[in-house]
Amino acid sequence: MSTRKHLIYNPVMECMSRDERAALQGERLVRTVRHEYENVPMYRERMKAKGVTPDDIRTIEDIVKLPFMEKTDLRDQWPYGLFAVPKREIVRVQGSSGTTGHPIISGYTRDDVDAWSEMMARTLTGAGATAEDIVQVAYGLGLFTGGFGAYQGADKIGAMVVPMSSGNTQRQIMMMRELGVTVICCTPSYATFLGETIRDMGLDPKKDLKLRAGCFGAEPWTEAMRVRIEELLGIDACDIYGLTEICGPGASFECLEKQGMHINEDYLYAEIIDPVTGEQLPYGQSGELVFTTITKQGMPMMRYRTHDICTLDPTPCGCGRTTTRMTRITGRTDDMLIIRGVNVFPSQIESILVRVPEVAPFYQLIVDRVNSADTMEVQVEMTEGFAASAPESIETVRKYIYEQIRSVVGIGTTVKLVAPKTITRSEGKAKRVIDNRKL
Ligand code: ADP
Ligand code: ZN
Numbered sequence: 001m002s003t004r005k006h007l008i009y010n011p012v013m014e015c016m017s018r019d020e021r022a023a024l025q026g027e028r029l030v031r032t033v034r035h036e037y038e039n040v041p042m043y044r045e046r047m048k049a050k051g052v053t054p055d056d057i058r059t060i061e062d063i064v065k066l067p068f069m070e071k072t073d074l075r076d077q078w079p080y081g082l083f084a085v086p087k088r089e090i091v092r093v094q095g096s097s098g099t100t101g102h103p104i105i106s107g108y109t110r111d112d113v114d115a116w117s118e119m120m121a122r123t124l125t126g127a128g129a130t131a132e133d134i135v136q137v138a139y140g141l142g143l144f145t146g147g148f149g150a151y152q153g154a155d156k157i158g159a160m161v162v163p164m165s166s167g168n169t170q171r172q173i174m175m176m177r178e179l180g181v182t183v184i185c186c187t188p189s190y191a192t193f194l195g196e197t198i199r200d201m202g203l204d205p206k207k208d209l210k211l212r213a214g215c216f217g218a219e220p221w222t223e224a225m226r227v228r229i230e231e232l233l234g235i236d237a238c239d240i241y242g243l244t245e246i247c248g249p250g251a252s253f254e255c256l257e258k259q260g261m262h263i264n265e266d267y268l269y270a271e272i273i274d275p276v277t278g279e280q281l282p283y284g285q286s287g288e289l290v291f292t293t294i295t296k297q298g299m300p301m302m303r304y305r306t307h308d309i310c311t312l313d314p315t316p317c318g319c320g321r322t323t324t325r326m327t328r329i330t331g332r333t334d335d336m337l338i339i340r341g342v343n344v345f346p347s348q349i350e351s352i353l354v355r356v357p358e359v360a361p362f363y364q365l366i367v368d369r370v371n372s373a374d375t376m377e378v379q380v381e382m383t384e385g386f387a388a389s390a391p392e393s394i395e396t397v398r399k400y401i402y403e404q405i406r407s408v409v410g411i412g413t414t415v416k417l418v419a420p421k422t423i424t425r426s427e428g429k430a431k432r433v434i435d436n437r438k439l
Contacts, residue, residue: 004256006319009125009157010118013266014321018314021322025269026059028294033057033066036300039084042077043302063269063292064280068303074104074245082299083107090298095143096244096343103143106244107298113152115295119250119264120153126255126262126319127213127238129183131158134210136179138172138186138194139218141165144341145248146218150185153250159183166190169197177203180210187341188221188229188237193372195232205234215240217249219338220329226258239328245304246291252326257318260325267295270324271303272312275333286311288333289326307333337367337433339374342411346432349378352404358386358397362423369437377414378405384420 008014016024034054036043046067047053056065074082083090092113095105108116129135135154139146147165154161162181164172172194175181184191191214198205205211211233217240229237241261242249251268252261263270268291272281275288289306309331314324337344346365354361363380380401382394394417402415424431 004128006255006257007125007128007130008320009122011320014122014262014323016322018322021265022060024266025294028266029060029063029269029292030054030057032292032294032296032300033302035084035297036302040082040300042073042081046302060269063271063303066292066303068278068290068305069301070305071104071245071307075102078102079105080107084300085109085297093143094145094148094244094248096145104244105143106247108296109298112247112296112298115267116149116247116250117152117156119247119267120149121156122153122262122264123215123240123250123253124150124153124157124159124183124185126253127183127215127236128256129154129157129159129213133157133159133182134162134179135159135183135185136162136164136172136176136181138164138166138184138190139249140341145242145244146185146187146341149242149247149249150215154183154185169194173198173201173203176209176211182210182212184211184214184233184235186214186216187218188216188225189219189340189369189372189374191216191229191237192225192232195229196372199232205232209234211235213238215249215253217241218341220331222328241326241329243291243306245301246293246306247296251291255317255319255321259317260313260327262317262321262323262325263312265323267293269294270312270326272310273305275307275309283312283314283324286330289329307336309333335433337365337376337435339367339376339411342409344376344409344411348409349405350432352401352408353378353380356397356401356404358383358389359401359417360420362425363432364423365433367433367435367437374437375414376411377416379416379418379423381420381423382417387420 037054050067052065089109090107091110092108093105095103137150141147213236226237238254240253242251252263254261271290272287281287289308291304293301308329310329311327312324360381360383366377368375398415398417
């Protein structure tokens with residue numbers, strides 16, 4: 001346990017006894033399920049199909065009776081099918097790229113935005129931030145939840161916010177230096193890039209910068225990467241987790257003990273399930289993380305399968321919080337890749353390639369991290385007939401595939417058309433993805 005003083009934004013909610021919390025969660029779940037059943041046809045149908053009515057939900061343990069939701073449900077209900085209040089009560093939408101390259105969105109009422117801001121205020125406070133701090137937001141400010149989440153949390157604690165959004169590294173560093181920024185919010189890979197650039201500029205973070213903490217999330221990272229970021233920037237680096245479907249960043253966050261992320265359990269209920277059977281697993285066992293929102297009005301989520309793999313720890317933390325902590329995300333149960341913050345499924349790339357007659361359905365995605373930024377190379381075999389074509393024709397097809405991926409998936413990739421039969425054939429499951437990123 002560290003000896004530092006821990007700050008807690010909302011001690012009543014974050015430090016209540018576990019029994020009290022379970023009772024509160026039960027009450028909130030009962031209300032939420034009724035709201036969902038009455039206002040969202042899909043929830044009503046799914047519950048009916050499972051033979052469960054709102055009357056069957058009395059305590060938080062009853063949650064196991066409810067059906068699961070998936071990302072595909074959000075896509076199928078696009079755009080407003082899962083909204084549980086009239087549109088005039090929605091004050092915001094935020095989104096992320098979905099399985100088809102089509103975004104998924106979540107709608108927030110005023111209370112939902114306030115709840116999210118509170119979650120992010122707790123998150124920043126967990127990293128030691130107060131009204132005295134100058135917080136630079138280097139997550140993208142836009143449809144993506146990262147930027148607005150960090151902005152709202154920093155605003156709520158009364159810090160001075162520097163809303164930079166992502167990119168333009170030189171400018172980020174200039175503002176950081178000249179304004180005396182103390183807390184930075186961005187992805188861990190961008191934090192590394194910032195740190196390396198600062199070092200390459202010949203600056204010493206300890207002398208030239210006032211940074212002391214960072215909240216980093218939106219993509220997986222490791223303890224080794226934490227050590228690197230902390231050294232490069234001379235700060236405490238805390239992990240934060242979230243997803244658009246649930247609220248955005250701030251679903252859970254690390255305190256300065258850095259022993260797992262505290263889940264904001266008065267707003268969310270977390271479970272770990274066996275991804276194959278769907279059965280709830282006991283604390284301490286690794287499995288798929290499932291979230292249920294228990295206060296959200298605009299677009300509540302019932303037992304949402306995140307596909308993220310982790311473990312839950314209910315023991316009290318050295319900081320004084322009593323909320324359950326989740327470990328770092330150790331993997332995913334599906335094959336989703338996160339490339340520069342964008343969710344990419346290999347199946348999206350495949351569906352583009354199979355529609356191009358000049359190439360064969362043998363392809364490989366090579367993912368790497370160069371200068372702390374993710375890169376992806378798509379290698380695909382040309383058909384025997386096409387391989388003999390003029391270089392200009394090959395270039396036209398290459399460019400076409402590049403443009404298709406860019407518009408459907410939303411990211412720029414390197415596309416390479418390779419000779420027939422050069423991509424290794426596997427006997428079992430094809431190895432489509434080679435992820436060389438060293439986190
Ligand atoms: P966000 O806007 O929060 O990044 P998305 O909905 O685009 O939301 O992506 C959510 C996904 O990002 C999560 O399901 C998880 O796979 C990943 N993610 C977010 N935060 C973390 C984190 N701290 N560690 C590992 N993965 C994370
Ligand atoms: Zn703690």
